[in-house]
Amino acid sequence: MDTNQSPTSSAPSAPRSVQFRKEREASWRELEDIVQRVQNKSLSSLDDRDLQRLPLLYREAMNSLSVARATALDRLLVRYLEALCAQSYLAIYGARRPSRRMLWALFVAVPSEIRKASRELLLAILFFAAGIAVAWSLVDRDPQWFHVFVSPQMAAGRTPWATTESLQNTLYESRQKSGDALSVFASFLFTNNARVGLLAFSLGFLLGIPAAILLFYNGLVVGGFLSLFASRGLLIPFLGWLLPHGVPEIFAVLLCGGAGFLMGRALLLPGPLLRTEALRNAGLRASLIVTGAIFLFAYAALFEGFFRQLIVDDVLRFLVALLQCLLLLWWFYLSQKQEQKDLAAENFEQEPQTWSLQASPLGGGK
Amino acid sequence: MRRKPSYQSEESKQRTVSILPPEGVPLQFVLAPVSSRFSALAFDLLLITISMYLMVFVLIAIFVAGGLLKSGGGYALSFWIIGIFLIRQCYFFFFEMIWQGSTPGKRLLGLRVIARDGRPLGLQGLIARNLMRDIEVFIPLGLFSQAFQMGNESAWLSWMAMGWCLIALTFPFFHPQSMRIGDIVGGTFVIVIPKAELEVDKARQTTLARKAQISFTPEQLAIYGEYELETLAQILRKVDEDKADADDLRIIARTIADKIRYEGHEPLSTPLVFLQIFYAAQRKALEQKLIWGQRKANKHQRS
Structure with missing residues (x-):
């Protein structure tokens, strides 16, 4: 067992790791200093020289770490190197500030995510439509049902016992309200709707059940109103009143529901993945969809708060609703074009556009 | 001379995760303990509350100074409604985005968020983990008061939602790494920022x-x-x-x-x-x- 031992090892001289450390300590200290500055501020606060040194020093430290792990018996040294490498790794790879390009990429990525989740979206439409159908048929048969589906605050006088004229007036009343009162209305609508939408998404991971309930419930409310106005022959004016803001708003509700189903499905049917991994994949996709939905909610609230009170012409209202549909389609078209462009670029460069583990942000390392 | 917690026992208490960087040397990170995560959250919630109050004062000051309170009071109110929504939804997201994965509370306790797969922390992951925070923190807080106060027809909805939220709330206690749902959905870890201190080598002879x-x-x-x-x-x-x-x-x-x-x-x-x-x-x-x-x-x- 002593065959490999050199005879000098019994003399009280320094172990190898002491020499090892002496040779490299200066560069570790330099890295420590640079990384500390990155931690306190950001990567962009470094000057050119340090920025050039950082990846070199980092690789050196990583090298030292793997050597130390294998050959050094100084636990403190190994721990120091582990911490130093971990810090530098975080400084280099940990986080990147979003650029304008990333935000644009996010904007055009939303519709393509929505298209990929079309099955979930279809399910969301189904639940919403079921809510409408159930409420419509029930209220049609017995107006008493209306109260079950629509709370008094929401009905605000629009009940089966109101006269047709008063119902008609609610559609066309151009409230002579000042802009600031309308802005309160709009902002309330936005936050309230967005909150409901977020709830549909975030509770969706529970097998999608809460998302289904929320969609169905919202469908019931819309169905109740539809049935009420249809029974007075006011269906077309009511749609004119609803659709200008309803197109983006209902679409956003459906999106949130779909995002919830996406998560629910990941939990229920993770496929070959671990449930954690499936949930993460679904969560990343769903978060994009929900972000899109939040902006739609904000946009819809502006229309609901201001536009609805200011424009009272049926034709104009339907035109605006059509415009909303076109805008949504344009968004989808934009995203598809960008996607094709990315795909073409990808084929050309033989390299994925997205960040992969092999590509280091500081160049090289492939 | 016997100091009870020797460093081996200290180390075994910590939960670590291993991440493989592109350089091929696996790195260990210490997962943030529940206690410090909770303290960080409490500190952040405190800041949120303070900033909400601050916003009210600033809005009032602006509108009083501009003499707008009578004619433009509604605008102040709508600023307030949207501001509260934005602070609530975006506080964590915003700071984790610009501060390398740390909110003020996390920074105070030396924690940060990293992506589970070792890639840079993406926007989507941050959005996802912080949207889930809603049902873990804010909604349970709000629902309690709502379910008791309103007593209207939608109270049953509040109660039901609270039941669901309870699942999310208690989730970390059942998870082996006590991750919260937001971490799972966003694909993130909360880790302790490592501290590197090089001590004198004992093998250097005096x-x-x-x-x-x-x-x-x-x-x-x-x-x-x-x-x-x-x-x-x-x-x-x-x-x-x-x-x-x-x-x-x-x-x-x-x-x-x-x-x-x-x-x-x-x-x-x-x-x-x-x-x-x-x-x-x-x-x-x-x-x-x-x-x-x-x-x-x-x-x-x-x-």
Whole structure:
């Protein structure tokens, strides 16, 4: 067992790791200093020289770490190197500030995510439509049902016992309200709707059940109103009143529901993945969809708060609703074009556009 | 001299995750303990509350100064409604985005968010993990008051939602790594920011030790293994912190001398010098063998 031992090892001289450390300590200290500055501020606060040194020093430290792990018996040294490498790794790879390009990429990525989740979206439409159908048929048969589906605050006088004229007036009343009162209305609508939408998404991971309930419930409310106005022959004016803001708003509700189903499905049917991994994949996709939905909610609230009170012409209202549909389609078209462009670029460069583990942000390392 | 938590027990208490960077050397990160995550959250919630109040004062001040309160009071109200929504939804997201994965609370406690797959922290992951925060923190807080106060038809909805939220709330207690749902959905970890401190190497000889004529034969250095070496290193570190007792050192030195059959007066006369030189020699011998791929974990292992 002593065959490999050199005879000098019994003399009280320094172990190898002491020499090892002496040779490299200066560069570790330099890295420590640079990384500390990155931690306190950001990567962009470094000057050119340090920025050039950082990846070199980092690789050196990583090298030292793997050597130390294998050959050094100084636990403190190994721990120091582990911490130093971990810090530098975080400084280099940990986080990147979003650029304008990333935000644009996010904007055009939303519709393509929505298209990929079309099955979930279809399910969301189904639940919403079921809510409408159930409420419509029930209220049609017995107006008493209306109260079950629509709370008094929401009905605000629009009940089966109101006269047709008063119902008609609610559609066309151009409230002579000042802009600031309308802005309160709009902002309330936005936050309230967005909150409901977020709830549909975030509770969706529970097998999608809460998302289904929320969609169905919202469908019931819309169905109740539809049935009420249809029974007075006011269906077309009511749609004119609803659709200008309803197109983006209902679409956003459906999106949130779909995002919830996406998560629910990941939990229920993770496929070959671990449930954690499936949930993460679904969560990343769903978060994009929900972000899109939040902006739609904000946009819809502006229309609901201001536009609805200011424009009272049926034709104009339907035109605006059509415009909303076109805008949504344009968004989808934009995203598809960008996607094709990315795909073409990808084929050309033989390299994925997205960040992969092999590509280091500081160049090289492939 | 016996300080209860020796560092081995400290280390085993921590939960770590391993991440493989592109350089191919796996790195260990310490997962943030629940207690410090909770403190960070509490601090952030405090900041959120303060900033909400601050916003009210600023809005009032602006509108009073501009004489707009009568005509434009509605605008102030709508600013307030949207502002609260934005603060609530975006506070965590915003700071984690611009501050390398730390909110003020996390920074205070030395925590940060990283992506589970070792890639840079993406926007989507941050959005996802913070959207889920809604059902874990804010909504349960709000629902309690709502379910009791309103007493209207939609109270059943509140109660039901609260039931769901309870699942999310209690989730970390069942998860082996006590991750919250937001972390799972966003694909993130919350880790303790590592601190690198390089201490003086115990194997560097003091001048006193160099003068002493102590040497060991290869046979004497083939008895102990890495575990004993590390234990000795800990003892020597305690000497530096003035936590070691001279008598204890003497007993340790004698025990070692007996075990390796070292004959000489040093273990009794200058136990510290003996231990220091023995540590250096033992480490040198073990490291020498390590290069040849021979590990000796402890004294019971036969090489």
